[in-house]
Amino acid sequence: MATNDKLIQVIDLKKYYKKGEIKALDGITVDIDRGDVMVVIGPSGSGKSTFLRSLNLLEQPTSGTILFEGVDITNRKVNLNVHRQKMGMVFQHFNLFPHKTILENMILAPVEVKKVPKDKAKAKALELLDRVGLADRADTYPIQLSGGQKQRVAIVRALAMEPDVMLFDEPTSALDPEMVGEVLDVMRQLAHAGMTMVVVTHEMGFAREVGNRVVFMADGKLLEQGSPDDIFNHPQNERLKDFLAKVL
Amino acid sequence: MISSEGFQATFRYISMFVEGLVCTVSLSFLTVIFGFMLALVLAVLRLSPWQPFKRLGLDKNGHLREEGFLSALGRFNPLNFLATCYVEVFRATPMLVQLFIIYYIVFADVSLPTFKLFGSIRFDRFLPGVVALSLNSGAYLCEIIRSGIQSIDGGQTEAARSLGLTQTQNMRFIVLPQAIKNILPAIANEFVTIIKESSICYTIGVKEIMFAVASIKGATYRIGEPLIIATLVYFCLTFPTSKIIAHFERKMSRGDKR
Numbered sequence: 487m488a489t490n491d492k493l494i495q496v497i498d499l500k501k502y503y504k505k506g507e508i509k510a511l512d513g514i515t516v517d518i519d520r521g522d523v524m525v526v527i528g529p530s531g532s533g534k535s536t537f538l539r540s541l542n543l544l545e546q547p548t549s550g551t552i553l554f555e556g557v558d559i560t561n562r563k564v565n566l567n568v569h570r571q572k573m574g575m576v577f578q579h580f581n582l583f584p585h586k587t588i589l590e591n592m593i594l595a596p597v598e599v600k601k602v603p604k605d606k607a608k609a610k611a612l613e614l615l616d617r618v619g620l621a622d623r624a625d626t627y628p629i630q631l632s633g634g635q636k637q638r639v640a641i642v643r644a645l646a647m648e649p650d651v652m653l654f655d656e657p658t659s660a661l662d663p664e665m666v667g668e669v670l671d672v673m674r675q676l677a678h679a680g681m682t683m684v685v686v687t688h689e690m691g692f693a694r695e696v697g698n699r700v701v702f703m704a705d706g707k708l709l710e711q712g713s714p715d716d717i718f719n720h721p722q723n724e725r726l727k728d729f730l731a732k733v734l
Numbered sequence: 735m736i737s738s739e740g741f742q743a744t745f746r747y748i749s750m751f752v753e754g755l756v757c758t759v760s761l762s763f764l765t766v767i768f769g770f771m772l773a774l775v776l777a778v779l780r781l782s783p784w785q786p787f788k789r790l791g792l793d794k795n796g797h798l799r800e801e802g803f804l805s806a807l808g809r810f811n812p813l814n815f816l817a818t819c820y821v822e823v824f825r826a827t828p829m830l831v832q833l834f835i836i837y838y839i840v841f842a843d844v845s846l847p848t849f850k851l852f853g854s855i856r857f858d859r860f861l862p863g864v865v866a867l868s869l870n871s872g873a874y875l876c877e878i879i880r881s882g883i884q885s886i887d888g889g890q891t892e893a894a895r896s897l898g899l900t901q902t903q904n905m906r907f908i909v910l911p912q913a914i915k916n917i918l919p920a921i922a923n924e925f926v927t928i929i930k931e932s933s934i935c936y937t938i939g940v941k942e943i944m945f946a947v948a949s950i951k952g953a954t955y956r957i958g959e960p961l962i963i964a965t966l967v968y969f970c971l972t973f974p975t976s977k978i979i980a981h982f983e984r985k986m987s988r989g990d991k992r
Contacts, residue, residue, distance in 0.1 A: 502800075562798070567900055573896070575896035598907065640893075
């Protein structure tokens with residue numbers, strides 16, 4: 487990048503419902519640099535997911551600006567599809583396409599959006615599946631997989647588009663406890679490989695160990711941010727202290 | 735009274751039933767085709783994202799306005815509005831009224847060619863029948879298709895869009911294949927309804943099965959026996975139709991099995 491290593495700049499982002507009665511996001515300003523693993527924590531209803539979903543405009547903000555690679559993507563006149571390709575997203579409920587096999591799930595976007603030749607897309611998909619230990623499941627349908635397997639597929643499906651950033655929206659919240667580890671392992675590998683990641687999660691262990699920045703949100707506001715050490719060992723904000731006392 | 739003599743008398747006119755059967759089948763078949771095409775167009779219109787005044791709903795930074803007349807105007811979709819009007823009018827008025835309006839008013843001054851299809855079906859009555867049935871079933875099928883599309887979990891669209899698929903690609907690869915599978919039973923139902931509803935066309939002199947019943951009644955003074963035969967013929971038409979669609983339904987649900 488010619489400009490700087492700021493991948494995403496969020497400036498005074500607001501999302502109001504019911505004409506401002508409900509403030510899901512109340513003026514968030516934050517930068518996400520290349521290589522960052524930013525973990526967003528906070529009590530439920532604090533606007534974490536709304537914030538994450540705003541980053542690729544699945545949620546249309548009321549006001550504010552999001553610069554992605556220097557382009558203001560909140561301007562409705564820009565072609566969002568071009569930018570969304572570069573932002574992989576993983577959802578709480580996986581959202582695999584049930585009528586397509588695992589392999590078809592993975593090659594759909596590369597083939598149809600990026601116009602990658604089918605053979606190449608397949609080879610790449612199988613390589614990615616192999617990396618998460620699911621190459622043998624390529625021809626099965628999503629319903630035949632466990633929750634943890636589905637989420638691993640969802641992660642590599644997003645990776646197949648070779649995104650510049652990966653957004654995780656509570657990726658382990660819908661999983662049985664014994665499957666959380668396998669998904670976090672994949673995410674950990676991804677972080678070590680240098681992927682820029684924004685992760686909304688309740689997994690404090692993961693936040694501490696893998697994140698290089700932790701952001702605490704409550705009531706639609708960004709109340710505190712810093713290194714995992716700052717946030718978990720030296721919290722300043724009363725709300726944060728209160729939150730940590732409950733979850734740790 | 736039902737009697738074997740009555741059946742014998744009726745069977746002398748069996749060729750009228752055959753003609754009626756041919757007519758009912760062609761009437762229903764054409765209605766299904768035109769009705770479905772119309773419904774697809776209507777459903778696309780109803781779900782179209784076209785907002786011609788969108789720019790008016792944006793403020794100077796290119797953001798959506800929150801409230802006010804301009805915001806409503808920005809969201810206004812004339813295509814959706816027109817399609818909705820059409821559907822509501824056709825669903826809220828009786829089929830018989832629609833048929834009469836089409837036949838006696840719309841086609842009143844149109845001189846249709848009077849040739850006969852298959853040697854017995856008068857085209858100038860058959861065509862208005864097809865038009866009226868298609869317009870009516872198009873409205874119902876449109877709502878089936880629309881609800882099928884809207885029944886697909888929003889997460890599917892979110893996943894597709896987050897991968898960079900356009901709205902059209904999302905429809906084609908993700909939403910429609912799943913929606914069609916879900917709505918097949920309702921579509922089968924509508925097809926069966928069309929076969930049965932086509933009997934209404936006898937009121938404008940289309941020689942379908944019920945027309946045959948009325949004619950035979952006039953000739954033999956028997957009503958019970960022709961009605962029983964008509965019932966059987968209708969059942970033999972509708973039952974296989976729903977069975978065939980059920981077969982396709984099973985074929986399409988491969989992603990549902992563990």
